[in-house]
Amino acid sequence: MCRYLIVVDDIWDITIWEKISCALPDNTFRYRIITTTRNNAVAEQVGIVYELKPLCLHDSRRLFYPRLFGNDDNVICLTGDLIILYQTKKCASVPLAIISIDTLLASKGRNKWEMYKVYRSVTAELENSLDLQDLGMILSLSYHNLPPHLKFCLLHLSVFPGDYDIDKDRLVRLWIAEGFIQCEIPGESLFDLGETYYHELKNRLMIQPVYRRWDNETIEYCLVNDMGLDLICSKSKEEDFVTVYNDVYQTYSSEKRLSFQNSMVDHARHLTSMNMQQVRSLVVFPFAVNLMPALLSFRVLRVLDLQDCHLSHRYILKDLRNLIHMRYLGLRRTHIAQLSKEIGNLQLLQTLDVTGNGGASEQEVEKVEAALRNEIAMHHNHPSLEIHW
Secondary structure, three states: OOOEEEEEOOOOOHHHHHHHHHOOOOOOOOEEEEEOOOOHHHHHHHOOOOOOOOOOHHHHHHHHHHHHHOOOHHHHHHHHHHHHHHHHHHOOOOHHHHHHHHHHHHOOOOOHHHHHHHHHHHHHHHOOOOOOOOHHHHHHHHHHOOOHHHHHHHHHHHHOOOOOOEEHHHHHHHHHHHOOOOOOOOOOOHHHHHHHHHHHHHHOOOOEEEEEEEOOEEEEEEEOOHHHHHHHHHHHHHOOOOEEEOOOOEEOOOOOEEEEOOOOHHHHHHHHOOOOOOOOEEEEOHHHHHHOOOHHHOOOOOEEEOOOOOOOOOOOOOOHHHOOOOOEEEOOOOOOOOOOHHHHHOOOOOEEEOOOOOOOOHHHHHHHHHHHHHHHHHOOOOOOOEEEO
């Protein structure tokens, strides 16, 4: 029998550990298991607890200085020690806290006055904090220092489930369809500008890039760490940004955006009484496709993303022709048998993604594209139409 090491990351509920442990052999000489959690009660029930120690002052400096000051010793002498002493006191030398504030200060472009204002702002916010290791406050400060256009883009990540790999290109095109990307320079590419927003969030460490191989091509995805996702969902709730139907219950109360992530009986009952006429965006994930309302229920829908939902024996796409405000239609890997001709009536459509559907032939795609471009020309609209198949 082989010996092995298993790492189970981020357990929040002891019942989850109990289910996992049932699958493990009772032979402590052959394997070792390491679990991580932010819940002390869970750690104590799982086994021997090892609490990670905060960074020492030397390691805190090594983490903090390079991104903010580079090799500029003069700047370090002027401001570095003052800030690093603050870091170790207020952030308890927790790496995520140090990196978050470091990134926030770095966004001020070494302007000492602007950096000092951030320093004072953070100090004031945390002065009365009873729990110095509560990183939510620090991450919240990073969020509030984002420019408005990046806040909208960041909040949009709340439509995706936790631990979900979000395709960068898909994300940028969704931002465009939502109207978050607005060009100020004539002829500027919306997609290029959206990529700039994406890289700004990445550079601010609000999202984490992940690279995957798919059909011999390297594709960039992004993830949000657990603390970051908690913040995004909290702010999304405050702003009534989206209503999410997940494996717990529906959360938030937006009438403009819906995200169906998981199917529950309570969700179905709630949806029957919900008015869909003001919904502008709907993202549906595979486990919740049965919650999908009839398209006749919608009047101003701009985004419909059904990626990876199995639609081969469903009539979900009936009455597409009525969705005249549609900008984004995501049908990637949905197993559709054929491409609806009604798509040709969507005169404002900017993105049609039918990648990974064996049933949609090249001829069908070309017919739909011709109909779309004809519709666009007839109504004198000039959206940048992209079809992916």
